[in-house]
Amino acid sequence: MPRKSRLPTATEWAHHYLATQLSTNAHLIDATAGNGHDALFLSQFILPDGHLYLFDIQEVAIQTTRSLLLSNEIPASNTSLFQCSHTELKERIPSNLHGAIDAVVFNLGYLPGQHKTLTTLSDSTLVALESSLELLKPGGILSVITYPGHATGAEEARCVTNWMKSLPSSAFEVQRLQALNRLAPPPELWIVKKS
Numbered sequence: 445m446p447r448k449s450r451l452p453t454a455t456e457w458a459h460h461y462l463a464t465q466l467s468t469n470a471h472l473i474d475a476t477a478g479n480g481h482d483a484l485f486l487s488q489f490i491l492p493d494g495h496l497y498l499f500d501i502q503e504v505a506i507q508t509t510r511s512l513l514l515s516n517e518i519p520a521s522n523t524s525l526f527q528c529s530h531t532e533l534k535e536r537i538p539s540n541l542h543g544a545i546d547a548v549v550f551n552l553g554y555l556p557g558q559h560k561t562l563t564t565l566s567d568s569t570l571v572a573l574e575s576s577l578e579l580l581k582p583g584g585i586l587s588v589i590t591y592p593g594h595a596t597g598a599e600e601a602r603c604v605t606n607w608m609k610s611l612p613s614s615a616f617e618v619q620r621l622q623a624l625n626r627l628a629p630p631p632e633l634w635i636v637k638k639s
């Protein structure tokens with residue numbers, strides 16, 4: 445990670461940890477494609493024979509992410525972009541990869557610059573998180589960032605926290621990283637490692 449005057453953001457921490465766990469030929473899921481920044485980061489680990497599966501409910505997010513990947517010369521044959529809810533994770537990921545995914549990434553909330561009502565919601569997020577655990581390989585990583593600074597995000601963060609706390613320690617390691625001395629509720633990064 446490059447030397448900076450401030451501590452890393454939640455996203456930078458997530459990328460930093462994922463980079464220590466991923467190498468080449470990875471099979472990865474970005475469950476909230478948005479502007480494609482996480483996707484571009486993940487794409488460096490998929491070549492030559494891996495694959496990146498991307499989900500977002502918004503057409504603009506899918507188009508932006510596709511353009512970003514193509515302009516960075518990521519072959520379209522190594523990516524699949526789905527304009528649908530991440531509740532469809534299990535249906536959309538090929539069955540031969542169930543239990544073989546290296547990492548699933550969620551950057552929850554709404555797309556900066558777009559309408560804030562198009563945000564992730566607790567009920568669908570929890571369905572997708574459950575599916576992610578089934579899709580991961582042993583040793584696979586689930587990374588989730590929540591944004592409790594707005595009302596819907598606060599409720600979602602509360603549900604994600606309860607869900608994370610309920611995971612059996614015999615099957616999953618769970619850690620949370622969060623700034624502690626800020627007035628506004630800061631983003632929370634959750635990392636889950638499947639045993």
Ligand SMILES: C[S@@+](CC[C@H](N)C(=O)[O-])C[C@H]1O[C@@H](n2cnc3c(N)ncnc32)[C@H](O)[C@@H]1O
Pocket residue numbers: 475476477478479480481482483499500501502505528529530531551552553554555556562563564565568
């Ligand atoms: C904070 S943005 C993601 C940022 C993105 N990862 C990036 O690197 O730019 C959250 C995204 O989640 C999407 N989203 C909301 N509900 C969703 C759902 N049920 N399934 C998939 N994506 C959803 C929104 O459209 C938005 O683009």
